[in-house]
Amino acid sequence: xxxxQNRHIAIVGAGLVGMGWAIVFARAGCEVCVxxxxxxxxxxxxxxxxxxxxxxxxxxxxxxxxxxxxxxRIATSLAEAVRNASYVQESILERVNVKQALxxxxxxxxxxDAIVGSSSSGIPSSEFTEGLSIAPRCLVAHPVNPPYxxxxxxxxxxxxxxxxxxxxxxxxxxxxGQHPIRVSREVQGFILNRLQGVLLREAWAxxxxxxxxxxxxxxxxxxxxxxxWSFMGPFExxxxxxxxxxxxYAHRLGGLYRDIAAERTDFASWSDALIQRAEYERRAxxxxxxxxxxxxxxxxxxxxxxxxxxEQET
Ligand SMILES: NC(=O)c1ccc[n+]([C@@H]2O[C@H](COP(=O)([O-])OP(=O)(O)OC[C@H]3O[C@@H](n4cnc5c(N)ncnc54)[C@H](O)[C@@H]3O)[C@@H](O)[C@H]2O)c1
Numbered sequence: 001x002x003x004x005q006n007r008h009i010a011i012v013g014a015g016l017v018g019m020g021w022a023i024v025f026a027r028a029g030c031e032v033c034v035x036x037x038x039x040x041x042x043x044x045x046x047x048x049x050x051x052x053x054x055x056x057x058x059x060x061x062x063x064x065x066x067x068x069x070x071x072x073r074i075a076t077s078l079a080e081a082v083r084n085a086s087y088v089q090e091s092i093l094e095r096v097n098v099k100q101a102l103x104x105x106x107x108x109x110x111x112x113d114a115i116v117g118s119s120s121s122g123i124p125s126s127e128f129t130e131g132l133s134i135a136p137r138c139l140v141a142h143p144v145n146p147p148y149x150x151x152x153x154x155x156x157x158x159x160x161x162x163x164x165x166x167x168x169x170x171x172x173x174x175x176x177g178q179h180p181i182r183v184s185r186e187v188q189g190f191i192l193n194r195l196q197g198v199l200l201r202e203a204w205a206x207x208x209x210x211x212x213x214x215x216x217x218x219x220x221x222x223x224x225x226x227x228x229w230s231f232m233g234p235f236e237x238x239x240x241x242x243x244x245x246x247x248x249y250a251h252r253l254g255g256l257y258r259d260i261a262a263e264r265t266d267f268a269s270w271s272d273a274l275i276q277r278a279e280y281e282r283r284a285x286x287x288x289x290x291x292x293x294x295x296x297x298x299x300x301x302x303x304x305x306x307x308x309x310x311e312q313e314t
Contacts, residue, residue: 010085013092020146021089026071028176035081059303091119099128107132117141124186126158136162149302154190156183205267214281
């Protein structure tokens, strides 16, 4: 691993996602150097890390937290963070001009063979790496939040990303315990958010048309579809849901799904009025001041699920 050559992982941007990445790499034994433009955020980082590591330890997902925390160093400048780094995980604000400015700085700062993965949720890396000398060594490495509990990472190359860079990123992610998937070329929203987008589009539509409350739609996923989805995807699901497998399922129910899809060609409502109705229903169920507490509850449920999955055979 890179540590044997005295090289490390740099995390640039240490908000929700960057902090999570620091745990991923340090948990796997890498030396990690973290930089964020906000000194206040960096000052509070050790306490936040300690809290998450203590929870992970409580659920049996890591051994002692202290050695992991000790592998995470805080840098006071971008140059310090990326010095000697073999891999940089960029996790700054999702704004194209902010990312462009950072990548211009990284050009010339990072080592000659270092690669940069962006946590970008939807902006393809070609929009902020074009024309830079480091462009062939940049790609998107999109995680799910928090990355130390949700292991999938979408690796998305730009047209100029060197194929060997994709291979190296894939190997590194596997080595640190993530589950990388390869996306062959750039597409808006990549894979995960395109899938989530389709589900949300239908959920908004059913809610808008008064078929169901928000809570009942959420229950349909949490007590229905989502239970399988935590360990298998939609294709394996339908393969197992007909005696003759996926082709049999498609033969039996393909017409239904085609008709449903045909009904929704023009529904794209994320309208203010609809969002306001949803907000009213959600805030009645969960007041805004309890959002943080509920997020911690979600993370602990995810930890319990991860602990359970670790005990299962694949
Ligand atoms: N939150 C999620 O669920 C999620 C999931 C997957 C991917 N992402 C992506 O990860 C990235 C970070 O998102 P987040 O949710 O952690 O945001 P965040 O707002 O929590 O953190 C962003 C951090 O970047 C820092 N920053 C901004 N400009 C900087 C610069 N030039 N140099 C160094 N630091 C800088 C900010 O100070 C802030 O701490 C975004 O691209 C986002 O789309 C987010």
